[in-house]
Amino acid sequence: MQRKIVPGVIKEIRCTTVTADKTVREAAVLMTAENIGAAIVVGAGGLVGIVTERDLMRKVIGANQDPDVITVGDVMTQNPDTITGDCLSSKALEMMVEKGYRHLPIVDAAGNPIGMVSQRDLYQAVQESLAEDLQACETYVHGGESYGVGA
Template identity: 45%
Template sequence: MPSRPIHQILSDRPFVCASVYTPVREVTRMMQDLHCSAALITEHGVLTGIFTERDATFRVLAAGLDPETTPVGEVMTHNPQTLSEDKPFGHALHLMFENGVRHVPIIDGDRRPLGVVTARDALALDALDFGAELLRREEITVIL
């Protein structure tokens, strides 16, 4: 599964994309609506950062900032590691492991966001493998 191209993992899945000037409260509501744990942050359509649930917790709430008035560009992670959609999913897993992150933005050649690969995607692949293994074992049990 790690050799699958990232574009197959994304498969037109919705993701949150917001301007650096968007208030944190609005971004987190968009994240909630789409059940996303991160938002890609752009300036003039170009990826400039990523904002995650952890950023909301530690950089906004714990810091005592007002989510209604704080622009997401002030509390996002600037210049995150990115990949293109033609790379194998294993590259994303490697980036996550090496950098201690759970999200990798996927961009096109002009740095425009295409989606986000998450650690949850890796778990989903493991769950599929686990399901297939359970089915195989069940079939063997029936034969025996």
Template identity: 45%
Template sequence: MPSRPIHQVIADRAFVNVSAFTSVREVTRLMQAQHCSAALITEHGVLTGIFTERDATFRVIAAGRDADTTMVGEVMTDNPMTLAEDKPFGHALHLMYENGIRHVAVVDAARRPVGVVSARDALLLDALDFGAELVRREEITVIL
């Protein structure tokens, strides 16, 4: 699992990509519709920031800001950590652990976003491995 390239982990997965001048309400609605926990913020197609569920909670709701009038560029994390899509997934996990973050933007050589890898991806891969192990054990039980 940790050696899989990130592009395999995020393959064919939609992600939210918006301008810094998009309202927080609109961004969170897009995140909800896409089942995403983070949105990538771009200017002229180049990544400039990331906005997560935690940002919505702490920087908007807890701060008493209006989600309709607050632009995502005001509350996003500027210049987020990024990875190339050919890096191993384990590298993303290491970056998240070392920096206390849950999302890493995946970009191409021109810093154009191609997706987001999250800590949840590690859980999903572990769940798949666990499911396969359960099937294997059941097959062994049937044989015995």
């Protein structure tokens, strides 16, 4: 699975952002409307954090905090690890598993946020890659076109 994140894993780049001064409820409404599990937190200097549904559950709901009072800045992960669009999917997945992430912000060469990749995106890419490999092996075994031989 040596696909680059963009466009090999993520075909359509979406970058949903929120500012640190927004309430947790506002962030939750946005994330629900966009059907996403995490949003990039931006400020004057660009990416400043990431807020996830897990942050909302553990740091607000589970801690019995008021989502209309607590801000995104109170619960976000500051200065998160990021990847670029040319990062290999295997490396991104390895980082996510090793560090326990479910989402990783994608940034451009200047460090500006351009999107987000999730474990679900990467596992789907793995599944597609394995299916392609299996099909190629079956074609080779059953006498189809040559497997692994240049034309």
